[in-house]
Amino acid sequence: MPSILLIGVTGLIGSHLVLALKEKHPELPVTVLVRNKTIDTYLSETAAVKRIVHGSFDEKDKIVALAKEHDIVINVGSSWDVPLSESIVEGLKQQPEGKKRTLIHMSGTGNFVDKRWVDGATHAEAKVWDDNNPEDMKLINPTMLNGGPDTVVLNHGKDGKTGTYIIYPSGVYGEAAGPIPAHGVIQFVYREKAKELGFVPYIGEGTAVFNSLHIKAVIPFVLQVLDLALKDATPQGSVYERCFLIGGTETKYKDIAEAFAEVLYNEGVIASPVAKSVDRKGAGEGELPMLMSSDMRFVSNRAKKLGYKNEEVSLVEYLRSKKSTK
Numbered sequence: 001m002p003s004i005l006l007i008g009v010t011g012l013i014g015s016h017l018v019l020a021l022k023e024k025h026p027e028l029p030v031t032v033l034v035r036n037k038t039i040d041t042y043l044s045e046t047a048a049v050k051r052i053v054h055g056s057f058d059e060k061d062k063i064v065a066l067a068k069e070h071d072i073v074i075n076v077g078s079s080w081d082v083p084l085s086e087s088i089v090e091g092l093k094q095q096p097e098g099k100k101r102t103l104i105h106m107s108g109t110g111n112f113v114d115k116r117w118v119d120g121a122t123h124a125e126a127k128v129w130d131d132n133n134p135e136d137m138k139l140i141n142p143t144m145l146n147g148g149p150d151t152v153v154l155n156h157g158k159d160g161k162t163g164t165y166i167i168y169p170s171g172v173y174g175e176a177a178g179p180i181p182a183h184g185v186i187q188f189v190y191r192e193k194a195k196e197l198g199f200v201p202y203i204g205e206g207t208a209v210f211n212s213l214h215i216k217a218v219i220p221f222v223l224q225v226l227d228l229a230l231k232d233a234t235p236q237g238s239v240y241e242r243c244f245l246i247g248g249t250e251t252k253y254k255d256i257a258e259a260f261a262e263v264l265y266n267e268g269v270i271a272s273p274v275a276k277s278v279d280r281k282g283a284g285e286g287e288l289p290m291l292m293s294s295d296m297r298f299v300s301n302r303a304k305k306l307g308y309k310n311e312e313v314s315l316v317e318y319l320r321s322k323k324s325t326k
Contacts, residue, residue: 001271003071003262004030004074005030005033005070007074007075009033009056010176011077011182012172012184013106013169013172015177015180016219018043019177024223025226030050031050033041033053033062035282036180057077057078060083061237063088068091068092071100072101073088073102074106075088076222079107080145082152088311093156102164103157103165104225105167108146108171110144111140112298113290114294117293119203120207120293121204129299131301131302138240141192151230153239162321164235164239168246170213172214173187173315186315187213190286190313193283194260197283197284200275201283203277209297210291211297212314213320214247214315214318218246221307227305245302250297251314
């Protein structure tokens with residue numbers, strides 16, 4: 001019976017995924033790597049985790065050993081930690097020759113931003129990425145937002161010994177399912193930027209397009225990819241044909257900024273509920289200004305063939321239904 005190593009169990013995606021694994025595949029023994037030592041009872045009793053290993057992402061030897069011991073590694077812990085992915089891959093390489101092994105890696109669509117324009121406006125000529133086009137996926141490289149770990153995973157899978165699958169969700173939002181509070185990265189970066197600037201910014205006219213996705217739409221697709229990996233005796237297609245882009249609603253950054261401004265004002269994080277237009281320099285540093293500057297456009301043709309669908313509320317609807325993003 002295949003064993004699963006789940007990395008990132010206390011994050012937004014991991015907190016939901018560990019419960020979904022219990023529900024969908026109770027027969028598969030799950031090991032988790034977790035730093036927090038206060039939730040062992042929850043993990044063993046509520047989430048039915050078979051084995052709990054305490055440790056951090058920078059403990060290379062521990063991660064190598066765990067990856068070596070498990071048939072399936074699911075990394076939803078970090079989409080930008082290159083050493084973490086390298087440690088996982090090193091462990092998988094040490095498994096016996098001919099043994100079926102699988103790596104499911106959670107990345108992000110922050111890779112697919114058209115940086116030819118950085119004025120915060122939408123552009124009809126912006127590239128539309130297609131997960132069903134291997135030539136598009138071959139463009140993934142370490143200079144992209146999440147491209148470092150992606151490249152490690154893609155290169156590892158090319159010899160066909162490990163079935164590698166990369167899932168690219170758009171900006172994920174929502175709330176954790178477990179006892180440890182966690183929200184999506186898009187919620188985190190907007191909150192931190194508002195605290196830095198004293199207001200919620202958008203760049204220029206704010207018509208550049210962002211794609212975002214509720215956590216509830218992510219988990220079913222992860223299980224679909226897992227089922228695909230379990231079904232296939234050997235990896236099917238090239239590594240680029242095992243990349244899946246999944247997204248939700250396309251929204252203008254101005255609309256997103258206005259919704260965040262209302263929420264963060266109600267929380268007392270900022271003094272005004274009004275979002276402000278700034279130039280690129282005025283938005284400061286970090287990944288959020290980079291994202292807000294340009295369009296993010298893609299289609300999920302391959303993911304849809306596998307059964308992906310999204311029926312969840314948009315980011316703006318979600319924010320306006322909440323009193324707090326803490």
